[in-house]
Amino acid sequence: MGRRYFLDKDIVKDKNNNIYVVLTNYNPPGYIFAYLKYYYSGKGLWKGYDRVFKYYGVKNLLEITQEFQYEPCYGVKYPILSLSNIKNHYKPDEKILEIINKSHNTDLEIIMLEILSKIKLNLRIGIGGSLLLGINHEKSDIDFIIYGKKSILDFINNFDGFEEDKDWIYETAQNYSLPLDLVKKIYTKKTRGTYKNIKYSFLFVDDIPWKYCEMTCEKVGKIEVEGIIENEGAKSLVYPSTGLLHTSNLTYKIISYEGIFNYIIYEGGNVKVRGMLMKCNDENVIIIGDREVGGYIKPTL
Template structure:
């Protein structure tokens, strides 16, 4: 891509050798939205690094020991890394191209090439410990698919490989969900294993965004039912976004119906992709158009499929 801006799923390294995961396409002035994931102690499994962000999710992100900045347009704080402290900017698509052109023949690289062939798309990358260069023998393969066209191609044509049953148990424990509900969130196309090596398929919109496009005000907890467009690529990107139709307010402020759902919990993306009608609990936020946010720090919420 030859880009000089930051995208979701990029990796950045600070001047103290700490490794961060970028989680937004928004490029503010002077800093980036990024979560610290690994710190170097000399004792960690990842070539001397230890993982401090053990599990994803908003609640785990809030426990991180790093700088948070208040964003006045949204009224909440986000974890950030200042550009003046960035030592390296690592891009998933560049690492994938490197592995495609030059492979050492390791089991992980062979599995990556098999995934690359099975996925059938060109706009892809590899992130996580492989991009950071600290992978170990049991590391996962975190594959990034760029753009709506390729995202839909993968979801409509890729059948997956072996199931990753551990994901269901880990998601249940991490988010406090029942095992049955976690099974409903699991999708073999985006979480699985190939020859014993676990992999994830992640989707990224390759377009950068400008900061503070609108000013929003948090209003309070709300639960709704609504119809949505099935098979939208926008729910696969982070955060998931989908337009709501025929909204019914189950509880909360009835005078302001959300028109858009935004989910900061990635576990719901494939459920939204497969659904036509949902129930959702979250934070009602008044922006240019009212939205319901799932994954708010005060109202974590949930999404359930009705149809």
């Protein structure tokens, strides 16, 4: 029997056949944190499905029409789905084995297998997105998911990527209202690019469920500060990504809910950070992706 617990990047279908993506490794009793990504119209490009969540980012997530619930531990609202409304649970780590063991593969699956063959690392890996659901079209992206701290670090330290995804750079600059030069600095082919004109991404997930409500947070206010960021190993690459910001007089915990900044947190160095300052278990925490202030991490050198 496969795992029954939910991890970040798992996908679920509700009883109305709407499709959601799980957001976290921690989930309260009775429901999960997940955002609505597809609904079935019969006319959509994804075998009749249409995308609801077309552009990533917290500001776009907040515009989705679905149920949100305020979580007092974290002081924010999360998109949720009740466990009683879940019809199917799709697991990326199980789907990739199914594709590898098939006797005949689709063209997109063959490209996926080619990419895997070129990585040449012993990784715990899964396949997400439309391939996981079986609703992909011929130009769908290939979304790989790497599980576990050792696999994540082995991958990031040994894989250089393929061709640059120029579309992602320009679309991200526009979507997040960020300067193009900044997006180019935080971009890496290691995690997002193209191979034989097919777009790929590598996403990272801790393979261990986290404890719900492990910390409690209270908002202090907007902050903008410069310092040196230090990564926390694989924790800087999973979602939400974390790091430590050392300034001249204080050290802050950085928690980014905007996935585009995870690699710059991992790389470390001199940065300017803008976000929401929070007090979490008596620790100074800067949240990137707060609904009120947004935020960013900019390299300064």
